[in-house]
Amino acid sequence: MRIALIGYGSVGKAFARLLESQRKRFPFRITAIQTRKATAYDAKGLPVSPAWGPAATVDEFLDVAQPEVVIEITSLNPVDGEPAISHIRSAFARGIPVITANKGPIAHAYSALRAEAAARHILFRFESTVMDGSPVFNMVQQNLPGITIHGFSGVLNSTTKIVLAEMAKGNSLAAGIALAQEMGIAETDPSYDIDGWDAAAKTAALANVLMGADVTPQMVERTGIADVTPAHVQEAAAAGFVITLVSRATRQPDGTLRLSTRPERLPEDDLLANVDGTSNVLLLHTDLMGTQGIISVSPGVEQTAYGLFSDLVDIAKQL
Ligand SMILES: NC(=O)c1ccc[n+]([C@@H]2O[C@H](COP(=O)([O-])OP(=O)(O)OC[C@H]3O[C@@H](n4cnc5c(N)ncnc54)[C@H](OP(=O)(O)O)[C@@H]3O)[C@@H](O)[C@H]2O)c1
Incomplete structure (x- = not known):
């Protein structure tokens, strides 16, 4: 493929x-790659470090590459989800299924993209947009039929967890960001992690997909961790509390949805405070299944790659 x-x-x-690593079991070949600066093609399959040529437009790229599946993994743009939304539409216009790990399109245009894919009978998957490769969307869709999700709470951004853990040791915000960048988990622009945009985009994506909302990250009440200091984190720890960036969605009595992402001071035995390192946790509050939790223990970029791979295996079965 x-x-x-x-x-x-x-x-x-x-x-x-x-x-x-999976070539013997799965005959998938990356035959074309487009970045901001360069393009590479080889119909027989590209190596991990390909020879690059000059960048084409995405439309030229897709016309030359003629892929069977497109994977959109450009940088997050939490303001309007572009140009990733246009990349996805360029693939749809050619009848090509799309997988993305980029939460921008799901946070800004999920219902429109889903409708466009359905109208053209094209598969569109996005498991690794939230909680890396952990099954969140697929679990709800495939294993919780008939459920209504009333709300959710989660710790969804790994970079801020690494930064806050560094602060607990007395290290600076900048040192924590540098460590997250070294681990390959920070956004291209790490201010999107620190200012809560990544977590707000995940909150909007979860609300759009799991709760039928039509919101954007701008509609999430958002406070990041830029004003949290090592002293705050250490004082909280001494008193038995953990400061962590928490995302919440709550259905209000009038039916509206309240969405927030903000640093919270949680008791250290709170489930949301009990995931170390890059680990993430998401609790789904449902009507028929009580609260259902998903915990991803120490995910790295390999788990995000697995999320893409799981979507690809699934799409390959259906083509
Ligand atoms: N890293 C993680 O752990 C993780 C986890 C879950 C989801 N994600 C999501 O996955 C996506 C990729 O993350 P990453 O960590 O791989 O980012 P990254 O290391 O910063 O790489 C971003 C890539 O996107 C390319 N790019 C940016 N704008 C482009 C454009 N307009 N056209 C074509 N290519 C463009 C860049 O090209 P140049 O190199 O030429 O600039 C670069 O190759 C993001 O949306 C992120 O939110 C990441």
């Missing part, structure tokens, strides 16, 4: 390595 990647940073390279 011919696969084209749009974006080739930490996630793209981890995905290419994963496909190499």
Whole structure:
């Protein structure tokens, strides 16, 4: 199966390595890659470090590559989700299924993209947009039939967890960001992690997909961790509390949805405070299944790559 990647940073390279490791079992080949600066093609399959040529437009790229699946993994733009939304539409216009780890399109245009994909009978998958490769959307869709989700609470941004853990040791915000960048988990622009945009985009994406909302990250009440200091984190720890960036969705009595992402001071035995390192946790509050939790223990960029791979395996079965 011919696969084209749009974006080739930490996630793209981890995905290419994963496909190499699984080549004997799964005949997937990355035959084209487009980044902001360069393009690479090889119909026989590209190596993890390909030879690059000059960048084409995405439309030219897709016309040359003729892929069977497009994977959109460009940088997050939490303001309007572009140009990733247009990349996805360019693939749809050619009848090509799309997988993305980029939460921008799901946070800004999920209902429109879903309708466009359905009208053209094209598969569109996005499991790794929230909680890396953990099954969140697929679990609800495939394993919780008939459920209504009333709300959710979660710790969804790994970079702020690493930064706050560094602050607990007395290290600076900048040192925490540098560590998250070294681990390949920070956004291209790490201020999107620190200012809560990544978590707000995930909150909007979850609300759009799981709760039928039509919201954007701008509609999430958002406070980041820029004003949290090592002293705050250490004082909280001494008193038995943990400061962490929490995302919440609550259905109000009048039916409206209240969405927030903000640093919260939680008792250290709170489930949301009990996931170390890059670990994430999401609690779904449902009508028929009580509260259902998903915990991802120490995910890295390889787990994001697995989320793309799981969507790809699933799409391959249906083509
Ligand atoms: N890293 C994680 O752990 C993780 C987890 C879940 C989801 N995600 C999501 O996955 C996506 C990729 O993350 P990453 O960590 O791989 O980012 P990254 O390392 O910063 O790489 C971003 C890639 O996107 C390319 N790009 C940016 N704008 C583009 C455009 N207009 N056209 C074509 N290519 C463009 C960049 O090209 P140049 O190199 O030429 O600039 C680069 O290859 C993001 O949306 C992120 O939110 C990441």
